Amino acid sequence: xxxxxxxxxxxxxxxxxxxxxxxxxxxxxxxxxxxxxxxxxxxxxxxxxxxxxxxxxxxxxxxxxxxxxxxxxxxxxxxxxxxxxxxxxxxxxxxxxxxxxxxxxxxxxxxxxxxxxxxxxxxxxxxxxxxxxxxxxxxxxxxxxxxxxxxxxxxxxxxxxxxxxxxxxxxxxxxxxxxxxxxxxxxxxxxxxxxxxxxxxxxxxxxxxxxxxxxxxxxxxxxxxxxxxxxxxxxxxxxxxxxxxxxxxxxxxxxxxxxxxxxxxxxxxxxxxxxxxxxxxxxxxxxxxxxxxxxxxxxxxxxxxxxxxxxxxxxxxxxxxxxxxxxxxxxxxxxxxxxxxxxxxxxxxxxxxxxxxxxxxxxxxxxxxxxxxxxxxxxxxxxxxxxxxxxx
Amino acid sequence: xxxxxxxxxxxxxxxxxxxxxxxxxxxxxxxxxxxxxxxxxxxxxxxxxxxxxxxxxxxxxxxx
Numbered sequence: 001x002x003x004x005x006x007x008x009x010x011x012x013x014x015x016x017x018x019x020x021x022x023x024x025x026x027x028x029x030x031x032x033x034x035x036x037x038x039x040x041x042x043x044x045x046x047x048x049x050x051x052x053x054x055x056x057x058x059x060x061x062x063x064x065x066x067x068x069x070x071x072x073x074x075x076x077x078x079x080x081x082x083x084x085x086x087x088x089x090x091x092x093x094x095x096x097x098x099x100x101x102x103x104x105x106x107x108x109x110x111x112x113x114x115x116x117x118x119x120x121x122x123x124x125x126x127x128x129x130x131x132x133x134x135x136x137x138x139x140x141x142x143x144x145x146x147x148x149x150x151x152x153x154x155x156x157x158x159x160x161x162x163x164x165x166x167x168x169x170x171x172x173x174x175x176x177x178x179x180x181x182x183x184x185x186x187x188x189x190x191x192x193x194x195x196x197x198x199x200x201x202x203x204x205x206x207x208x209x210x211x212x213x214x215x216x217x218x219x220x221x222x223x224x225x226x227x228x229x230x231x232x233x234x235x236x237x238x239x240x241x242x243x244x245x246x247x248x249x250x251x252x253x254x255x256x257x258x259x260x261x262x263x264x265x266x267x268x269x270x271x272x273x274x275x276x277x278x279x280x281x282x283x284x285x286x287x288x289x290x291x292x293x294x295x296x297x298x299x300x301x302x303x304x305x306x307x308x309x310x311x312x313x314x315x316x317x318x319x320x321x322x323x324x325x326x327x328x329x330x331x332x333x334x335x336x337x338x339x340x341x342x343x344x345x346x347x348x349x350x351x352x353x354x355x356x357x358x359x360x361x362x363x364x365x366x367x368x369x370x371x372x373x374x375x376x377x378x379x380x381x382x383x384x385x386x387x388x389x390x391x392x
Numbered sequence: 393x394x395x396x397x398x399x400x401x402x403x404x405x406x407x408x409x410x411x412x413x414x415x416x417x418x419x420x421x422x423x424x425x426x427x428x429x430x431x432x433x434x435x436x437x438x439x440x441x442x443x444x445x446x447x448x449x450x451x452x453x454x455x456x
Binding site: 015016017033034038350369 | 414
């Protein structure tokens, strides 16, 4: 079935349980789907744009109110919607990082944080994760001291992931922020895997910027995200334009250079807004998600030889597993080689695993119902048994 | 001559799409076997009835 010439209808989530690690939290709510139907046209949210002609001032649909609500929900003072978390990193890096400045990242940071630093001419200095793949306040202090010794100045900013994309581990961001502030280093909280998934309180965590990915974790169309900050920093990162054309003498009102004027127009923004009431509610029930996740990780654990590489017990629904001594053993002799695993899962109506992968892989159960989690757990155990792997 | 469709026809077109969206969500929530429990079954029944009504109104408005 096609939705347009050469474009297949996407029915992934209607036909299967999707455990793709990056897709789970971005699945649209029914309200977001409905908003997408109504606001698909390009400049659809601009019907009632009036002076001062900036997206976050539009009151119909209630975009201005939404901006205030998001800031308040994150317990920050100001927020802007951005085309993905990466554009939030970019705006902050572009404001605070100059050529040759050291910037604190971690050994588990996402590549887009590195690119944001690179684009501003900064130097990446990574806080190493420990053996448990956790980034700690102590390691942060050591790294800052090392940077000061090497470059004669502390890092200009720290980009810290609360839950990292590699292991889905939860790092002590509050402790890390406390250490960074002792050196007057502002902290950007990367909440790509948390904002919209579990409660996030920026001021309680003591961070200066909160960045979230709406298409990853706020049930929104891509690309969408949020950058929120404190009153102290809002005037810097959300500064308004000062440029004037030398021929026309034109000025550009209150447009913000880091936001390139208006940011999320049309369907992405309205999708975010439509999902927001549901997102606010769902973060209060993250314990249910963890319980469903536990059912699946325990099933995987019961397949002899399988190791959970992420911290355990799990604090997040995205987990990295090592199946070298279990499912990968089967791949050595199976006629489909490594493809047998994803193929067997597909046959059972489970999707999201990279085809051919049997050694180390990630999955995310966020948004599955209890019934679906139990189905998933059974599917893994059945595939193991069908292929002669011992299940305890 | 421009033929203007009624506001009701436009509303019905959107309402039918929204009803179908709610049905789509049930399909997502019950994937992969689409085995509906009692509550989901009742919800699906109500949605399909609404859809029939909406399509009938749309037909009436557009083809009058």
